[in-house]
Amino acid sequence: MPVWQRIYEEINDPGFVILCAAQDTGGEAAAGPIFDAANATFIQVVDPDHIISSAFNFVNVPSAAWVDEQGKIVRIDEGTYSKLHELGEGDTKISFGTDVYSVALKDWVAKGSDSAYVQSAKTVTGNIRQHSSDQLKADAAFRLGNLFRTHGYADKAEHYWDLARSLNPDSVNFIRQNLTLSEEGSAGETFRDLMGDYVKSGKDYYRPLDIQSPLQPKDEDR
């Protein structure tokens, strides 16, 4: 989050906005302090119903769409990391994210449709995840669970969250948001087991970033 704020300040273009939507069932209590700690000045949304993920068919965070001045999507559904993150040291060191995405983003804001990172409508529509009727229904079940949670019907909330997960097993959002409200948290053994199964089944929980390093745009259809 602090890195997105820094990038936003570096871009500093009145014709550019960031809308950052926290997919947190825990709501403001979970996400608010992180926004505040980053002194975020872009549009901050706490989105417990996953309205944004649902609108763009995202299944994991962080995911993003670039939308131009005319409302057209020009990139979508990539693991949207502001930078390369490294945690731990030695044998336990893990790294995730990438430094190339923000460079591409800045290029787009500066050059608009002339940016080499703008993708064609054909590429974009090809990159949007297709959701089945059951996957759409999962969104409805998830929100029903959230309504029951906020009205104190814990059993019903759990029932509809489970239904959402079974209707859209591709949604890492549904898996992890639920785990984050458990004692073990969203990065514990259950998560590792689930993600192991997910990856073994051949699914991508992020579309592979279509930006090469060193920075080379790759869109044959442009």
Next chain:
Amino acid sequence: MAKAMMAYPELRHPFAEKPIHAEGSTTVLYQGRSITLARTGAGAGLLIQPDDLPGINGFTLKPEGACYEDLCVPIGANLLVDQQGEQWFDLTGFADLLGQPYVADSEQRVWSFAEIPAKRDGMMLDAMAPDFKVTDREAQVVSMADLKGKKALIVTWSSW
């Protein structure tokens, strides 16, 4: 034992039980909004007063059908239900016609509707960003239309 990373068990079910709506009412969830209907028709599906339709999904009833912006869906007479001289609109029948999934909790009289696939054609066919409305942390409603004229990075994240 140290608290696990990204664990907020205290936030799982912190709310005391409270009614979702007044007794006899019905709640409809759609696009993140919660709409309370004071009256609905009898039957297994959800029959609403025709005047409630625009407030739920933006469609209005016209001679040519149920219309939303440029989209008009011809509706059969079966979606207009007469019960004891009062006319109702069959919202679940309309959802079925549109291929719009929904989940209902009949005990608590809550119907949660997924997105209408036809409203997403602009995105799936022409890469036009879908319409959405969310509320920011300053309580301002932000829609996709509000962002037009600017380049926008719309990014999801989470505390987990």
